[in-house]
Amino acid sequence: xxxxxxxxxxxxxxxxxxxxxxxxxxxxxxxxxxxxxxxxxxxxxxxxxxxxxxxxxxxxxxxxxxxxxxxxxxxxxxxxxxxxxxxxxxxxxxxxxxxxxxxxxxxxxxxxxxxxxxxxxxxxxxxxxxxxxxxxxxxxxxxxxxxxxxxxxxxxxxxxxxxxxxxxxxxxxxxxxxxxxxxxxxxxxxxxxxxxxxxxxxxxxxxxxxxxxxxxxxxxxxxxxxxxxxxxxxxxxxxxxxxxxxxxxxxxxxxxxx
Amino acid sequence: xxxxxxxxxxxxxxxxxxxxxxxxxxxxxxxxxxxxxxxxxxxxxxxxxxxxxxxxxxxxxxxxxxxxxxxxxxxxxxxxxxxxxxxxxxxxxxxxxxxxxxxxxxxxxxxxxxxxxxxxxxxxxxxxxxxxxxxxxxxxxxxxxxxxxxxxxxxxxxxxxxxxxxxxxxxxxxxxxxxxxxxxxxxxxxxxxxxxxxxxxxxxxxxxxxxxxxxxxxxxxxxxxxxxx
Numbered sequence: 001x002x003x004x005x006x007x008x009x010x011x012x013x014x015x016x017x018x019x020x021x022x023x024x025x026x027x028x029x030x031x032x033x034x035x036x037x038x039x040x041x042x043x044x045x046x047x048x049x050x051x052x053x054x055x056x057x058x059x060x061x062x063x064x065x066x067x068x069x070x071x072x073x074x075x076x077x078x079x080x081x082x083x084x085x086x087x088x089x090x091x092x093x094x095x096x097x098x099x100x101x102x103x104x105x106x107x108x109x110x111x112x113x114x115x116x117x118x119x120x121x122x123x124x125x126x127x128x129x130x131x132x133x134x135x136x137x138x139x140x141x142x143x144x145x146x147x148x149x150x151x152x153x154x155x156x157x158x159x160x161x162x163x164x165x166x167x168x169x170x171x172x173x174x175x176x177x178x179x180x181x182x183x184x185x186x187x188x189x190x191x192x193x194x195x196x197x198x199x200x201x202x203x204x205x206x207x208x209x210x211x212x213x214x215x216x217x218x219x220x221x222x223x224x225x226x227x228x229x230x231x232x233x234x235x236x237x238x239x240x241x242x243x244x245x246x247x248x249x250x251x252x253x254x255x256x257x258x
Numbered sequence: 259x260x261x262x263x264x265x266x267x268x269x270x271x272x273x274x275x276x277x278x279x280x281x282x283x284x285x286x287x288x289x290x291x292x293x294x295x296x297x298x299x300x301x302x303x304x305x306x307x308x309x310x311x312x313x314x315x316x317x318x319x320x321x322x323x324x325x326x327x328x329x330x331x332x333x334x335x336x337x338x339x340x341x342x343x344x345x346x347x348x349x350x351x352x353x354x355x356x357x358x359x360x361x362x363x364x365x366x367x368x369x370x371x372x373x374x375x376x377x378x379x380x381x382x383x384x385x386x387x388x389x390x391x392x393x394x395x396x397x398x399x400x401x402x403x404x405x406x407x408x409x410x411x412x413x414x415x416x417x418x419x420x421x422x423x424x425x426x427x428x429x430x431x432x433x434x435x436x437x438x439x440x441x442x443x444x445x446x447x448x449x450x451x452x453x454x455x456x457x458x459x460x461x462x463x464x465x466x467x468x469x470x471x472x473x474x475x476x477x478x479x480x481x482x483x484x485x486x487x
Contacts, residue, residue: 105360
């Protein structure tokens with residue numbers, strides 16, 4: 001009898017509408033995302049780039065184990081902002097789905113399909129008894145079979161959209177405004193351009209330094225997708241270049257003022 | 259009858275009397291340089307009784323996909339209609355037409371789930387997708403093979419005889435259609451389970467086209483003209 005009583009407590013949904021049409025649990029989940037470390041995604045002309053803020057690791061922590069970018073298939077990668085533990089679940093489900101799709105359809109997933117799948121899971125959890133929404137937004141990058149790069153973004157409500165460039169997490173608004181100003185198809189036509197834009201964008205809100213940023217590039221060479229996480233030296237070199245360019249721009253502004 | 263008929267594989271049995279609902283059938287399909295030819299007969303036999311001579315053994319799954327019927331008519335028709343549904347849902351969700359590989363795999367996976375339950379389906383899934391021409395043989399034990407040429411049914415051996423002798427990759431449309439027609443004719447001539455008429459389809463990059471229905475009796479006199487007295 002007491003068992004039945006306990007079960008009935010979980011019969012109620014946790015995510016229910018408020019009188020003015022809000023799903024507060026979903027909105028609280030979105031707040032959790034806003035507290036997570038920043039992630040930026042850029043769709044280039046021939047590549048797709050993800051840059052994430054690396055939280056300073058504690059002294060005794062092995063920082064290789066803290067990876068905020070995950071490979072879902074050899075042509076799809078994901079970065080996220082929000083609850084890391086929640087992300088692990090979604091990453092696992094997405095990896096299995098990528099493989100399952102290859103088995104049943106004999107084709108790799110398209111970015112739209114896997115974004116729809118991840119968003120679908122998130123939506124289910126906003127309408128399930130006894131469960132709470134996932135507290136993370138994801139950025140999915142990769143190449144479709146036809147060789148075109150894509151960037152998709154999902155959020156705790158289960159909405160998903162395709163983007164040319166986007167940011168999630170802390171200060172995402174600042175980064176997005178920067179991207180809206182600076183993104184042009186020409187500036188990201190080649191890989192270096194796209195990487196630099198991603199770095200510049202994330203450096204708006206993150207301290208400069210190779211140890212504070214992780215950057216991954218998905219490229220497609222002769223139809224074979226390749227995912228590379230840039231080594232620290234390459235990052236430092238690029239950051240130094242960006243610093244120099246910033247200096248040069250500042251000089252020009254000063255010169256014009258006088 | 260002294261014994262009430264009991265259901266057995268592919269039919270009914272009462273003592274020594276046995277009625278097979280199985281299609282005697284000949285279905286064939288082959289790829290060639292310019293497309294895919296699908297050629298089938300139209301006879302339905304129940305043992306020695308010809309139940310129908312006008313059976314449609316090619317099922318039109320969608321304007322770019324065809325399925326052939328061999329085995330149990332109801333099984334083939336029903337599951338290929340289910341396949342049409344799934345293909346349409348795929349197209350709606352993914353905003354692009356399903357590939358022949360994926361469509362045939364959907365069917366094969368469904369049939370594998372029913373393995374051992376007595377379904378009788380030997381089908382070829384034929385179509386054209388962005389990877390080019392597609393031809394898959396799928397049957398009720400979950401087999402799925404890709405290939406350039408298949409013949410299925412009780413008359414398949416006779417069809418293979420003609421096909422294997424005359425098949426070439428480089429053929430014109432007319433040559434390929436004539437080969438499909440002849441192979442079915444020869445199968446209907448020798449196999450009691452196949453006959454009545456030949457239905458011909460041609461699959462091209464823009465979809466399938468029904469070429470025509472040819473009475474095999476007429477084909478017989480066409481291929482074996484009686485000398486004028």
